Amino acid sequence: MLNLYPLPKDLQVLVEIVHCGSFSGAAEKLGQTPAFVTKRIHILESALGTTLLSRSAHGIALTESGRCCYEHGLEILTRLQTLMDDVTLMKTRPAGMIRIGCSFGFGRAHIAPAITELMRLYPELQIHFELFDRQIDLSRDEIDLDIRINDDIPENYIARLLAKNRRILCAAPAYIEKRGIPDSLNKLSEHDCLITKERDMTQGVWELDNGKEKRSVKISGHLSSNSGEIVLRWALEGKGIMLRSQWDVLPFLERGELVPVLPEYGQSANIWAVYQEPLYQSVKLRVCVEFLTEYCRRVFGAPEEKQPAGETP
Numbered sequence: 001m002l003n004l005y006p007l008p009k010d011l012q013v014l015v016e017i018v019h020c021g022s023f024s025g026a027a028e029k030l031g032q033t034p035a036f037v038t039k040r041i042h043i044l045e046s047a048l049g050t051t052l053l054s055r056s057a058h059g060i061a062l063t064e065s066g067r068c069c070y071e072h073g074l075e076i077l078t079r080l081q082t083l084m085d086d087v088t089l090m091k092t093r094p095a096g097m098i099r100i101g102c103s104f105g106f107g108r109a110h111i112a113p114a115i116t117e118l119m120r121l122y123p124e125l126q127i128h129f130e131l132f133d134r135q136i137d138l139s140r141d142e143i144d145l146d147i148r149i150n151d152d153i154p155e156n157y158i159a160r161l162l163a164k165n166r167r168i169l170c171a172a173p174a175y176i177e178k179r180g181i182p183d184s185l186n187k188l189s190e191h192d193c194l195i196t197k198e199r200d201m202t203q204g205v206w207e208l209d210n211g212k213e214k215r216s217v218k219i220s221g222h223l224s225s226n227s228g229e230i231v232l233r234w235a236l237e238g239k240g241i242m243l244r245s246q247w248d249v250l251p252f253l254e255r256g257e258l259v260p261v262l263p264e265y266g267q268s269a270n271i272w273a274v275y276q277e278p279l280y281q282s283v284k285l286r287v288c289v290e291f292l293t294e295y296c297r298r299v300f301g302a303p304e305e306k307q308p309a310g311e312t313p
Contacts (some may be wrong), residue, residue: 004047005047006044006047006073006079007043007044007047008076008077008080008227009040010040010041010043010044010047010072011044011069011076011077012030012073012077013026013030013037013040013041013044014041014044014052014053014066014069014073015070015074015077015278016029016030016037016068017037017041017053017060018070019156019276019278021059022059022060023037023038023041023060028261029076035103041053047205048053048065048069050063050065051063051065051066052066052069052268053066054066057258059116063226064125068226070091074158074278074279076276076290077193077278077280078279078286080280080287081215081279081280081286082286092121092288093122093124094125094283094284095122095124095125095126095284095287096124096125096126096284097126097127097128098125098126098127098128098144098145098284098285098288099127099128099130099142099143099144099145099286100115100127100129100130100143100144100145100147101129101130101131101132101136101141101143101145101146101147102129102130102131102132102146102147102148102229103131103133103147103149104131104132104133104227104228104229105227105228105229105245105248106147106149106245106247106248106271107129107131107147108132108229109132109247109248109291110140110247110296110299111129111147112129112294114248114291114295115127115129117254117291117295118288118291118292118295119277121287121291122284122287123286124293125284130143133197133226133227134153135152137273138157138169138275138276139276144275144276144277144285145273145274145285145288145289146274146275146276147162147194147271147272147273147274147292148270148271148273148274149165149245149270149271149272150268150269150270151268151269151270151272153243153272153274154199155275157274157275157276158274158275158276158277158278159272159273159274159275160272160273160289160293161270161271161272161303162271162272162273162292162293162296162300162303163244163247163270163271163296163297163300163301163303164268164270164300164303165245165247165268165269165270165271165272165300166245166246166267166268166269167243167244167245167246167267167268168234168243168244168245168246168249168260168263168266169208169241169242169243169260169261169262169263169265169266170239170241170242170244170249170252170253170258170259170260170261171235171238171240171241171242171258171259171261172235172236172238172257172258172259173238173256173257173259174237174238175192175235175238175239175240175241176259178192179192181261182241182261182262183262184262185208185215185217185265187205188206188216188217188219188241188262189219189220190220190221191221191240191241192221192222192239192240192241193206193219193220193221193241193242193243194221194223194224194239194240194241194242195219195220195221195223195224195225195231196224196225196226196227196228196231196242196243196244197224197225197226204218204219204220205217205218205219206219206243206267208265208266208267209265209267209268210264210265210266211264211267215265220240221240222240223239223240226246228244228248229243231254232248233257236252236258239266241261242302243267243302245269247271247300270303271296273289273293275289
């Protein structure tokens with residue numbers, strides 16, 4: 001009798017092929033033969049009535065249908081694992097070391113207190129929390145979970161959107177009173193811009209958009225730092241115009257200590273949980289990602305449903 005639906009074991013084979021980049025790599029990871037992996041993919045394609053993978057000189061690539069199947073497969077496997085944990089009451093308490101990375105400002109302001117709350121729920125976890133002022137490589141830097149504030153996610157990583165965020169231009173009223181307010185992006189070159197060298201920002205250039213077009217704007221100023229907190233202090237002291245995340249400046253805007261500059265322009269800088277191991281394979285990683293998802297929902301509100309449910313590669 002033919003299967004009416006894809007089997008979880010076949011979805012797992014597809015997921016491993018994508019993560020390993022080859023049939024042989026997936027076979028080794030699963031403890032099976034390449035022939036077994038090939039057979040299961042053929043069965044999965046037959047069940048769905050479509051081709052999921054294409055081969056070329058550059059290797060294996062997902063078709064459009066394959067991409068859809070992969071994304072839903074990750075979610076299905078994660079949900080099945082959760083079902084097994086909860087219904088059978090055999091869930092082991094998340095325990096052991098997990099390494100979490102983040103940028104300095106957001107890490108200190110939000111992720112550090114979130115981790116304190118997380119540890120009250122799962123006291124058997126051991127969390128090493130490391131702050132970086134650069135874009136990290138999960139493998140090289142030995143990080144299991146990176147909280148990343150930008151939309152540049154490498155294809156070999158898995159990501160879940162935690163919160164929508166945007167960087168905006170702003171300055172103190174004292175600076176605006178002294179220097180005036182620019183009425184176009186071109187006028188920014190005539191102003192003191194406070195330059196932040198953060199993980200994803202090119203020093204001396206602001207990449208801005210207004211929802212219709214993107215502009216690369218060259219800026220200059222007398223003050224620069226790799227610390228967003230220092231740049232924020234300088235802005236509050238009236239030293240110049242800065243580009244900072246909404247999560248960081250909203251309280252100051254509400255109190256009138258900062259005012260928007262060219263509010264139609266900004267920079268997308270969404271907040272993501274980024275990892276390499278699928279959640280269904282790691283209880284401790286899964287509880288961390290699910291907790292941070294709920295934590296950010298409470299703090300920032302629910303993100304727009306732009307990405308596929310569950311995980312995005």
